[in-house]
Amino acid sequence: MRSAGSGSGDRRAGTTPVHRFARTPWAEQAPTYAEADPSVIGGALERARRRPSGNWYVIAASRDVGRDRPVGRTIAGRELVVWRDRDGRAAVGPGACPHLGADLSCARIDRGDLVCHWHGLRLDTSGVPGWSPMPCHDDGVLLWARLDIVGGEQPTVAPPGSARPGHAGRLDAVATVVGVCEPEDIVANRLDPWHGAWLHPYSFARLRVVETPDPDRDDRFLVEVVFRLAGRWGVPVVAEFVCPGPRTVVMRILSGEGVGSVVETHATPLGPGPDGLARTAVVEAVIASSDRPGFARAHRVAPAVRPLMRRVATRLWRDDIAYAQRRYRLRTAPGYRGSATPAASSDPVSRGLRPTA
Numbered sequence: 001m002r003s004a005g006s007g008s009g010d011r012r013a014g015t016t017p018v019h020r021f022a023r024t025p026w027a028e029q030a031p032t033y034a035e036a037d038p039s040v041i042g043g044a045l046e047r048a049r050r051r052p053s054g055n056w057y058v059i060a061a062s063r064d065v066g067r068d069r070p071v072g073r074t075i076a077g078r079e080l081v082v083w084r085d086r087d088g089r090a091a092v093g094p095g096a097c098p099h100l101g102a103d104l105s106c107a108r109i110d111r112g113d114l115v116c117h118w119h120g121l122r123l124d125t126s127g128v129p130g131w132s133p134m135p136c137h138d139d140g141v142l143l144w145a146r147l148d149i150v151g152g153e154q155p156t157v158a159p160p161g162s163a164r165p166g167h168a169g170r171l172d173a174v175a176t177v178v179g180v181c182e183p184e185d186i187v188a189n190r191l192d193p194w195h196g197a198w199l200h201p202y203s204f205a206r207l208r209v210v211e212t213p214d215p216d217r218d219d220r221f222l223v224e225v226v227f228r229l230a231g232r233w234g235v236p237v238v239a240e241f242v243c244p245g246p247r248t249v250v251m252r253i254l255s256g257e258g259v260g261s262v263v264e265t266h267a268t269p270l271g272p273g274p275d276g277l278a279r280t281a282v283v284e285a286v287i288a289s290s291d292r293p294g295f296a297r298a299h300r301v302a303p304a305v306r307p308l309m310r311r312v313a314t315r316l317w318r319d320d321i322a323y324a325q326r327r328y329r330l331r332t333a334p335g336y337r338g339s340a341t342p343a344a345s346s347d348p349v350s351r352g353l354r355p356t357a
Helices: 038-049 183-190 193-199 295-300 302-331
Strands: 058-062 071-075 076-086 090-094 109-112 111-117 137-140 142-146 171-179 205-210 219-228 233-243 248-254 263-271 278-288
Touching: 038 233, 038 263, 058 071, 058 076, 058 278, 076 142, 076 219, 076 278, 090 137, 090 142, 090 193, 137 193, 183 248, 183 263, 183 278, 193 205, 193 219, 193 295, 193 302, 205 233
Parallel strands: none
Antiparallel strands: 058 142, 071 076, 076 090, 109 111, 137 142, 171 278, 205 219, 219 233, 233 248, 248 263, 263 278
16 A cells, blocks of 8 residues: 555656556456445445534535625525625525515625615614524635524534645636435545546546545545546546545545645535425535646636636536436435445435425
8 A cells, every 4th residue: 555655746846747647448447346345435424424514504606706796595495695795704694585585686785785676675794683694604715604403513613624725826616516416425426436437537547545444543535546638648646535524525635746736525405306306516616736837827817717627527527416316316215225325314404404485
């Protein structure tokens, strides 16, 4: 087993992070089903589900909420409205006007206050009887809301955090995909790194899991992988996968190009759809960093680069959502007893709550 420090990426000045690798036809890859032990994946999932969240839920990308108009969200069946006050601080409140229930995502913003478009009721962060804003956290990339009535845990001042690259010179983008599944199905997908080169051969090659979680030491997966660029060219890295909370998986590059860069995958329950089946939003934040001069130039053209980063993440999740939806469908089918699928969660967040339309 190789340690994280043995990654093959070369970050010395004047060298290139791109390497040529031997290309293996998809069907001739070494099978990984024997290593992808359902008990290892299931054990890591169960430990993640037991970690506290402080009742915090990712609700939006920070840059998606401006000062000009509010944004509507439904989390675990609760309608919410998100906006920025006169100082630019993010705020979250119930999505229905306390007067006659108007949709506050259609309200106007005037000097940082919400003004209902039905009868002009003005609402600010101090609230009114029957309508109270809830705690909100803006980490500069993502917006979070604390929903104590949904989570039912001991509330915390801030969401469970993970180390990110510093603000200087980093580049971030956020992609969102919705699937017919529950948060645990999204987390289970990310806790199965063995599927990477099989399900995503266009992005990953030479993937090898060199360390599986040890709950008494490092509860993480350690993976060696080549991120494919084109043909036989790619960037080799060593990355870890950890779960700081029950609905979050963080992939962090430990060795190779972009050390410290992270991909945060957050699973936010939306509630049941019209068919009664659960819906979950995958909100994935890619936060990249590099000390190479060329990366600094890329940072200056971030508005042009971010759509490409979102496109790459969305393409991966098109396949991964199919995985998560299949898992959800199997484990909720009557009489199914698959070894890789623990019983459906009794958590009211995972069960989903009827929308308050």
